[in-house]
Amino acid sequence: MKHVVIVALLAFVLSSYSSKAQGPAQLQHENRVYLNDGNTYVQKSLPLYLKFSTSPTGQNYDLKSKATPKYADPMYLDTEGINYVRSKWAVDPATGKTVSPQQEVLYELYADGLAPITSIKFSGAPRYASSKVFYGKGLQVDLTAKDGVSGVEKIHYALNATSWTDYASSLQVNSENEYNLYYYTHDNVGNAEVSKSRNFVVDHTAPSSSITINGIKFGENILSPSTTFSLSSTDQLSGVRATYYDFDGNSRRNYGGKISTSGLKDGQHTVNYWSVDNVKNEATKQSLSFYLDLIAPVSEASINGDFCQKNYKFVSPRTNISIAATDNKAGVKNIYYRIDGGERSIYANNFKIPEVTGVHTIKYDANDNVDNLSGNKYLTVFMDNRAPETGIKYAKSQFFARDTLFVTSKTNVSLFARDGESGVTKTEYGVDGGAMTAYSEFTLPTEGYHSINFKSTDCVNNAEQVKTSNCYVDNTAPKIYYNFSIEPIGSKKKNGKNVMIYPNYSRLYLGATDDHVGTERILYSMNGEPLADYSSPQTLDVSELNRFKNKKFYEVKVVSRDKLGNESEMMIEFYIGRQDD
DSSP: OOEEEEEEEEEEOOOOOOOOOSSOOOEEEEEOOEEEEEEEEEETOOOOEEESSSTTTTTOOOOOOOOSSEEEEEBOOOSEEEEEESSSSOOOOTSSBBBBSOOEEEEEEEEEOOOEEEEEEESSSSSSSSEEEEOOOOOOEEEEEOSSSSOEEEEEEEEEEEEEEOOSEEEEOOOEEEEEEEEEEEEETTTTTEEEEEEEEEEEOOOEEEEEEOEEEETHHHHHHHEEEEEEOOOSOOOOEEEEEEETTOOOEEEOOEETTTTTOSSSEEEEEEETTTTBOHHHHHHEEEOOOOOEEEEEEESSSSSESSSSEEOOOOOOEEEEEEEESSOOEEEEEETTOOOOOOSSEEEEEOOOSSSEEEEEEEEEETBBBOOOOOEEEEOOOOEEEEEEOOSSSEEEEEEEEETTTTTEEEEEEOSSSEEEEEEEEEEETTEEEEEEOOOOSSSEEEEHHHHETTHHHHHHHOOEEEEOOOOOOOEEEEESSSOOOEEEEEEEEEEEEEEEOOOOEEEEEOOOSSSEEEEETTTTTOOOSSEEEEEEOOOOOOOOOOEEEEEEEEEEETTTTOOOEEEEEEEOOTTTT
């Protein structure tokens, strides 16, 4: 018995890709065929020449196409991924006859014309990006690649180098320097991605800081209440991220300008200061000792108007802030405040918070008539100047057509509101222009068009503009129609009523119409049988079956449902046979 073997001869070509980045010239990778785990992967641009033999080691014959010679000699795989060389019907090698049931013979070929994609991950070190990307200590670089068909063969990289190295494991970059990293991947059939590059700087050096005393100084660093300190910091690479200070080793403070001595007790003190750069290189603390001479007033800020205490003190654009101060001896001279680190102002009247959504910090203090300055105090509030957003959701059943949402009186309508700031406190709705009422899940019982108005209010009384949603309530089921393929040939009594008689070659046709959303299904049951689809890809309908061969009475129950689940029912009674049965 002869066996037919189809052989695909693949012509190999070379391809090379020039990197768009300024790095080493990209290596050349041959377009080829790759065999793995019983699969054959072909670089998609390669031509295929088909041959066959009548025995495993016999002579090869060229397989030519008369029907499509332009596209067959050679042919090219058209689809990324799996392709098939196929024979229409399988033949049993033992009998030489077509296999039953009939099935195709398939030879799988996988076409791969897409290059892999390489991903890079920097980890283990702090990162900062400005005009350049900076990393701190402990930097590790990992390269990973994915390929959708033939799989990744190799990842290549060059780190401050003029030649490529095969990537094998994580790169540990432990020296302070500026680096250029180039990388790319090729797959098992020669597809190579265009090389990519990353430029970054490794910074291991902490910033340096210095301190200046501003104001009254006497003797060995004895300071008055009005004396302040200034800090300056420099960093040669990633730049200064933050400068910190503390008094007497207490809580750390962010340096944002002049450092006031307010809040400290009368007596000997030490100010400590240091800086951290943008990749978390932290300098060693430096210190300055001084003696502070003061007795300071006491001040307090209050919130007036819209206010809601949650995880923040939420306020609205209608809220204002007042500050009061008392002094035990000389009397209060001035109260000062700053908003969000802005300009220091003298408090005269209640003031509002800037109408910028988010956290705002009020820093305030007071001095008495001999210039003893109180310690800094802070009030942090969250400006909520945004109204909530409310949405509407219709549960089952629903159907959208002709720019209209159709529902039934059983469809639950729910509202959902969200507020990213102080939170929703009230959601209201009204139907068809009616009065707004507190929301709970509801339905629309009356058939026809309806409009629903709704809105929400948040914890600081920001109210949403009223929104409107429109829908149509459809509770009407489809109308059922039926016809026989022939006129009745008589009638017969059954339980006191006339039942039409039809010959046994009659066919019954069913139909249904719906005014709004259309008929979804028609089901029927004959003489108490389970309901079945009148017409579906899996079943023959009653009009296609010779169901009426027996001489007897028939009862056909018909059920029709529209796309909302509204259901109607009809019973059809008739007799199959002759008048004289």
